Amino acid sequence: xxxxxxxxxxxxxxxxxxxxxxxxxxxxEHYQKQSYRNRCRILTAGGPMDLRFPIVHDGAERITxxxxxxxxxxxxxSEYAIETAYDSSPFFLYYRDALFAIxxxxxxxxxxxxxxxxxxxxxxxxxxxVLEPTPEFLGADVDIHPKHPSAYVPNPYSQVFSDRFxxxxxxxxxxxxxxxxxxxxxxxxx
Numbered sequence: 001x002x003x004x005x006x007x008x009x010x011x012x013x014x015x016x017x018x019x020x021x022x023x024x025x026x027x028x029e030h031y032q033k034q035s036y037r038n039r040c041r042i043l044t045a046g047g048p049m050d051l052r053f054p055i056v057h058d059g060a061e062r063i064t065x066x067x068x069x070x071x072x073x074x075x076x077x078s079e080y081a082i083e084t085a086y087d088s089s090p091f092f093l094y095y096r097d098a099l100f101a102i103x104x105x106x107x108x109x110x111x112x113x114x115x116x117x118x119x120x121x122x123x124x125x126x127x128x129x130v131l132e133p134t135p136e137f138l139g140a141d142v143d144i145h146p147k148h149p150s151a152y153v154p155n156p157y158s159q160v161f162s163d164r165f166x167x168x169x170x171x172x173x174x175x176x177x178x179x180x181x182x183x184x185x186x187x188x189x190x
Contacts, residue, residue, distance in 0.1 A: 002026055004140045005063060005114040005126070007053065008040035008121070008172040011188070012152035013144055015175050017118075018127045020186040025115070026140055027133035031055065035145055038110060040172040043161055044085040048168055050146070051078045055110060066110040076101045082108045082174070089160050091181035095124055100173070126185045155187050 001020040003169035005027075006013055013036075017023055028104040031037065042057040079100050080187040102120055107113040115131070122128065144150070157180050176184045 002134060002138050002141045004029065004032075004035070004037065004144070005111055006036035006040075006118070006144070007038050007110075007114050007176055008051070008117055009036055010041065010144065010150075010170045010175050011154045011173050012095055012150055012170050014121065014125065014127070014173045014176075015152065015154070015188045016142060017122060017129045018125075018185065022132065023129040024132050024134045024138065026138060027062070027064050027111070028137035029063050029109070029139075030061050031063055034147060037063070037114065039168075040174070041146070042082065042085050042172055043159055043165065043168050043175055044081065045161060045164070047161075047165060048171065049081065049085075051081060051169055051172075052112075053078070064109065064111040068106070068110055068113055070106055074108070079103060086160065086174070089178040092178045093178060094181065095174075098124075099140065121177060124177055124184075125173070125188070126182070127188070155189060157187050160175040 001016060002024045005025050038055060039048050040049050041048055053074050054072060056067040060066050063102060102116045107116060140181045150170055152170060154169050157176060159167060161180055176187055
């Protein structure tokens with residue numbers, strides 16, 4: 001299985017990681033705008049919201065060479081949005097510090113940041129796929145993109161703002177982890 005790198009990926013992504021013991025991450029692709037590479041979707045009191053981080057546009061083409069732009073306070077803003085959205089979720093406080101430590105470490109590249117977050121969520125959910133960069137361009141086996149409809153339908157679970165919006169599916173895996181904690185793995189079906 002070959003997947004694209006993604007920032008706090010949607011639940012669909014982790015359902016695939018849970019299904020396969022070895023997953024290759026496409027390391028030779030070019031950066032693609034408006035993708036999950038530098039955005040994720042969370043559920044807030046105002047409804048679904050995209051969190052994005054800026055990149056440095058310096059001519060780098062390969063996804064592993066794209067640098068994260070820390071010249072704006074996006075880390076602080078993202079942490080505030082996550083805290084505001086999930087502070088009342090049952091398991092947020094158990095995972096908050098470790099998640100924020102990854103963001104606060106300011107990994108230099110998009111690849112390093114996304115991979116650290118993917119590994120964090122895998123560990124906390126309790127899955128252990130081998131994650132390897134592709135040795136050459138292979139292309140992803142599944143197109144997980146915010147602008148393309150997904151065939152994946154997650155099992156509903158308790159969400160903080162379900163009284164306002166009903167169940168909102170395929171958000172960032174952080175929504176599942178913060179709401180279901182150690183039981184998150186049981187929701188990863190494909």
